[in-house]
Amino acid sequence: MPGQIHEVTNQVPELYGNNLFLDDTILQAGVKRLHGQWHAGQLARYGAELGSKETWQLAELANRHQPELNTFDRLGNRIDVVDFHPAWHALLGLLRREGLHALPWIKPQSGSHVARAAGYFLHAQVEAGSLCPTTMTFASIPVLQQEPALFAALQAKLLSCEHDSRDLPLDHKNSILIGMGMTEKQGGSDVRSNTTAATPLAGGSGRGAGYLLTGHKWFFSAPMCDAHMMLARTEMGLSCFFVPRWRPDGSKNPVQIQRLKNKLGNRSNSSSEVEFRNAFGIMVGDEGRGIPTIIEMANHTRLDCVIGAAGLMRQALVQALHHARHRSAFGRLLAEQPLMQNVLSDLALESEAATLLMLQLASAFEQADDPLQRAWRRIVTPAAKFWICKRALEFTGECMEVWGGNGYVEAAPMARFYREAPVNSIWEGSGNVMCLDVLRAIEREPAGFGLLLEQLAEVAHDHPGLRSMLDDLLKDLATPPEQREMLGRRFVQRLVLTVQGALMLQHAPAAIAEAFIASRSEAMGGRVYGTLAAVHLQQQILQRTWAQ
Known part of the structure; x- marks a missing residue:
């Protein structure tokens, strides 16, 4: 170019096109040794995809264009919607397609947890924020399985390998993501100090029953998840609840997002502060045994x-x-x-x-x-x-x-x-x-x-x-x-x-x-x-x- 005053030398080329799985002999040997070899071909294919320039660009875009909170629509209706760049949904689509949200239950065989861990390990090398709702969905499955009626209604959507980004009631979704809401302002890791209260609806109380929740969470992870697992206090102590974004009657559950956290890292993923204003939830597990x-x-x-x-x-x-x-x-x-x-x-x-x-x-x-x-x-x-x-x-x-x-x-x-x-x-x-x-x-x-x-x-x-x-x-x-x-x-x-x-x-x-x-x-x-x-x-x- 005219006016160029020097030649660019001794700069390192971008690292694209390598296979994250096939380049890692330690990971390959571990997957084989611990009975996950049946998944090695899929891991090799995913390792190549993750190493591509296109996937690295998705990671960069998802972190540069951070989630945005829209509390109201243009008419003044409360919507509490977090908007994401398309790259975020593309990354969640990859994770979902690979079954990293539920592989041990999708393919229950020897080595399934190891195979899933290897895939998660590969994805973590490129973009970590998208792993947050994936992890919470994965971790919710053993807990939700303890409630047969609730799990029966959710199982197909939890195990689905399709990412469904639509903000709709559970019955209208092809797949769902589960988040977590544990900590409150006054407690942090000391969840025993939680004050969010749960009152039983008419028709019964205890596990599997409906409750109305009033209170707040200081860290409510991935607020656009279709439901959250959280703790609230009943007369018998802290209990665990499944709290959907939409009520069973199709109306919006009053879980109001106050603001998104301005975080040091993990920027592609949204973390929020929320308030519950008689939000609907279903008790999971025994009353008063929320922490266990x-x-x-x-x-x-x-x-x-x-x-x-x-x-x-x-x-x-x-x-x-x-x-x-x-x-x-x-x-x-x-x-x-x-x-x-x-x-x-x-x-x-x-x-x-x-x-x-x-x-x-x-x-x-x-x-x-x-x-x-x-x-x-x-x-x-x-x-x-x-x-x-x-x-x-x-x-x-x-x-x-x-x-x-x-x-x-x-x-x-x-x-x-x-x-x-x-x-x-x-x-x-x-x-x-x-x-x-x-x-x-x-x-x-x-x-x-x-x-x-x-x-x-x-x-x-x-x-x-x-x-x-x-x-x-x-x-x-x-x-x-x-x-x-x-x-x-x-x-x-x-x-x-x-x-x-x-x-x-x-x-x-x-x-x-x-x-x-x-x-x-x-x-x-x-x-x-x-x-x-x-x-x-x-x-x-x-x-x-x-x-x-």
């Missing part, structure tokens, strides 16, 4: 927080590797420089351990009657949510640093990844809440925890490093009860690292597993990436991670 009823839903959402954070880490790593293999500084490629290799290798170990853990947890959700797998679900899931989501924050920041200033601008995906990372730590209970839940679960299920420790001891038997980590964990466990809460984070961190070390020993090459355990148990290593002592393994680690 909805905790089943929370356990599934916690798993998805782990999967989503691990997916975010994986894509941030891939983007960092891609950048380092194309960008030169001081006379050679970044990927050829020893200190950068150490950083990237350390990140690769972290990502692999996170991937192994999320797949193992997904597999545990399939084995409802196995006491050991119940311990994985009940004890390791909140521990993993605490640790993996925490690590994702540092991890995405480190990957952004690999990009330098180019990673700090919104034109590239790294800034979006970094803004996205905190939400999984905060959603459904932040770090302290998860650690306290781990301690409670151990106290309530000591036999299951004993089985978990036996499993870890068996793996650690011939490995001094892992055995030392397990010994330190047991010492923390022997802390007097009055001191245990204060040490909750220390204990949970050790638990997760011991579990990850065991998984690495079982499923990674021995030298790579050894490098992970040594670096995570070494006090001088701290939490800074790039402190690996096993420098001779860096090329092997990076080639295993992403051989592009």
Whole structure:
């Protein structure tokens, strides 16, 4: 062009056209090992679609054009409608088509939870906001199944693989999405302080009966979902309710959206503040047992927080590797420089351990009657949510640093990844809440925890490093009860690292597993990436991670 004063060189090309599943040997091996191989062909097809330029553009558009609240129509009628860019609905259409909202119930066979987790992990690498209503719909199914009459009316619409964006009564929808409304202004994670009141309608009370709800929710996730699961207070205490957007008579349920949250990240998805003005709801579960009823839903959402954070880490790593293999500084490629290799290798170990853990947890959700797998679900899931989501924050920041200033601008995906990372730590209970839940679960299920420790001891038997980590964990466990809460984070961190070390020993090459355990148990290593002592393994680690 006339007036051009320089040639553009040493800039990294956009990463399009790769297959997110076929490029990930660790994910592929885990899916096969944990009985999800029957879904591998579909995952490969979806991995290619997610890696396409077109899908990345959908993600960018959905986050640039954020949801908009329309409280009234032009005539002054109250409508409480949130409008989305078409890219948002296109992304939800992909998720729905892949069955990521309900795959274990659509295809109930061995490995179905693992297959679904792998698909969710892939989608999380491209766009995370659209996963929120998908997760809540997925998590609602085990709870709604406890109410046979209600579930019978909803089952076909819950399991449908079609996305129906229309704002209509349930009877007129081809498919539905379910959201959640848990926290109130005064309580946050302390849902026992909720004040929203539920009054029974004429004709009965208790589970399956209709109620009128009055109150508010401070975080009402995805307000355009067709119904929400939430807590409200009856005379017998907090109970769980299914609250649709439309009443059974076809009129709009008075769930009034006060405003949308202006969030740091997760911008494609809408979160809101709402008020209930005699809104209709159906009680799910026993009256006064709302928290135990909805905790089943929370356990599934916690798993998805782990999967989503691990997916975010994986894509941030891939983007960092891609950048380092194309960008030169001081006379050679970044990927050829020893200190950068150490950083990237350390990140690769972290990502692999996170991937192994999320797949193992997904597999545990399939084995409802196995006491050991119940311990994985009940004890390791909140521990993993605490640790993996925490690590994702540092991890995405480190990957952004690999990009330098180019990673700090919104034109590239790294800034979006970094803004996205905190939400999984905060959603459904932040770090302290998860650690306290781990301690409670151990106290309530000591036999299951004993089985978990036996499993870890068996793996650690011939490995001094892992055995030392397990010994330190047991010492923390022997802390007097009055001191245990204060040490909750220390204990949970050790638990997760011991579990990850065991998984690495079982499923990674021995030298790579050894490098992970040594670096995570070494006090001088701290939490800074790039402190690996096993420098001779860096090329092997990076080639295993992403051989592009």
